[in-house]
Amino acid sequence: MKRIRPDRCRGASDSRLPSPIPARVYRTLDEEVKRRYHPIPPRYERLPAFCLFLYAVAAVCLILLIIQSGSVAFSDWFNLHISAPLRAFLAALTAPLPFSLGEFTVLLLPLVLVVTLRHAIRRRCDSWRTAGVFIGVLISVLLSFFSVFVLNFSAGYRNSTLDVKLELEQKQVSAEDLADTARILVRHLNEEAGKLGFERDGFSVMPYSLAEMNDRLSDAYAAFCSSHDFIRNNAGQPKPVLVSEILSYMHITGVYSFFTGEANINVNFPDYTTPYTAAHEMAHQRGIAREDEANMVAFLVCIGSDDSYIRYSAYLNMYEYVANALYSADANRYRTIHAELNSATRGELSAYNRFYEKYRDSAASKVSDAVNNTYLHTQQVSHGTRSYGMVVDLTVAWYKAYPEK
Structure with missing residues (x-):
């Protein structure tokens, strides 16, 4: 810690003083010395009241998180009656912005940290006390993110599972179950593909803008939410x-910013992935937390x-x-069913493999996957990133219950 030696110091036996110096010491200096230094404002020597408030809120949220972890019924209630209005408020607050506030927050965070630390070192952290206050302020800001997460999103990881909400009977999935489900999906794909346009590179073309896609998805969500009370x-x-x-190198197609209420999508991927990815992030935005x-x-x-x-x-x-699950269970049956898929869609899947090749084994994806896996485990998702693929079990159960859908 840098120290300075003033010319004179009344009322002090040690002539070595910090620079800048606490206000109580500054007042004892001669006028000539005062011109060379400036006092530390008293407010920098104690934690602001707002930070104490953030600590109190975080303590309450920690208790709420413990209760959520121990009670599915409480999590169901909390997700619908506390978190849902907060999510709606955040979404409405940030919706008018033509950019993602969550993305800009993450991108600007390193710069903000550097500027804040530089200012603190030069202007505020001139004693152990002020350094401790500064660290306390930073911790309170970090805890505010924790509080928003608990109030906004965490109950979705701890409430009733979707199979219970949809009244589906999940059982061990066999290769035959996978084949039956794959055939249903192939039938629908063959019906829909004939209505679409495809480029020479093999990809289908979304016939409208992202804004129009959002409007169509919003209508679809309005219909779904009106018929499901969860x-x-x-x-x-x-x-x-x-x-x-x-994000493509990180293998991230979309992300929900819980602290801004925004659903963010990677628009670098082929068109056919975009509506489904957007709908996935919109599900998070509406309280469906598990992947x-x-x-x-x-x-x-x-x-x-x-x-x-x-x-x-x-x-x-x-x-x-x-199809990936079926290939692992019975490769021959997979090949038979895949051959029934229309040529345009098979071409699209081949085009996707070519597109994805340069991103497949990136170092960034390994780091991203490890971080996401750790995060999911902390939220009581025991399968971690493998939980994304567990949608296969839900889909098989759905088509067993509703084969005509």
């Missing part, structure tokens, strides 16, 4: 991410849409999950 609709719509290319459940809700919302491309997106994304 989910509350809100005005939130997906926003494109500026750093989509970077397999967000996948399933997105699927049900999309196939209930009046739009052919949105339905096609859902069927094809779900077919990829089911």
